Amino acid sequence: MISSFVITGFLGVGKTTLMLNSIKEYFSDRKIAVIVNEFGEVGIDGKILKNVYSEVLEISEGCICCKLSQEFEKGVIEIIKNYNPEVIFVETSGTSEPFPIFLSLQNLGISVEGIICVIDAKNFDTYKDHATAKYQIGGSNILVLNKIDLVSEEELQKVEKEVREYKEKYNLKNVLTGEIIFKTYALYKAQYGKLPKEVFDGVYKIEDIVKIGEEGIPSAHPLKKNDFSQRIVYLPENVEFKEIDKYLANVPENVYRIKGIIKAKDLPTPVVVNYAFGDLTFQELPSYKGRSFLVFIGSNLSNKQIIQLN
Ligand SMILES: Nc1nc2c(ncn2[C@@H]2O[C@H](COP(=O)(O)OP(=O)(O)O)[C@@H](O)[C@H]2O)c(=O)[nH]1
Ligand SMILES: [Mg+2]
Known part of the structure; x- marks a missing residue:
């Protein structure tokens, strides 16, 4: 039986980092397929992963958790046919929820070994x-x-308490029976998504056969449909890095996330830009041959909040 892990969590929390670190650490000798569902039209994570793994299914037009479940299932079947993986990792977009993906995987007879929510x-x-x-x-x-690494011990305790309260409060229930769907949960603390081996040993395997009709699946989306917006900006070839850096040093508050790959005339190699809630990192990507672009994700984005280049 093919096994799978679903990795979910809000925008920029470290899902891709956790997935890559886990695969490198514990799955280097296994045949892995990675499915990335990036919010919006350009799947940047897909581009980065393509340089590392051979099989990436990138479903970028929309969200796999709602409209695209059929497409998701079709994609999974294609990957299995073409590649025959032992383990499938699915990274949901920051704006999708994991439960429908879990149902789809179960539908396809794939064992779900854990649904990991990165916070x-x-x-x-x-x-x-x-x-x-x-x-x-x-x-x-x-x-x-x-x-x-970015919080004090006190802050960490506070956030742990809040998260546990959230878990109690929003724990997924079968709307017909009122029963909690996942009987137990585990909580880990991590830096760069580094988790102990036990997480991937199958101890958290979800064996519950969930039978809920479509109308019974609780969903975040009807409540908040257009909360997020996204803009994609392609940058000119002759852009200077310092112009981009100037913008990144002063990102407006309603821009949560910026990702992209830039080539600038004063940079020796293309660079992956990764910005989430005030934290900014760069990573060289010499093999990148495409155009320079940045994707902005935020709420109520207006033109003047997006980078303006001369
Ligand atoms: N300081 C710090 N940065 C992290 C950690 N995990 C991830 N990041 C950074 O957070 C940013 C977003 O990570 P990414 O994995 O792309 O998030 P995703 O959007 O949830 O897939 C990147 O710049 C990562 O390097 C961590 O534990 N500590
Ligand atoms: Mg990601």
């Missing part, structure tokens, strides 16, 4: 009121408080 220990406060964040915690059985 940004530093920024939980800034996004915890979004309905999606609640459903992501409620619909997972492994909670990971990530980015613990």
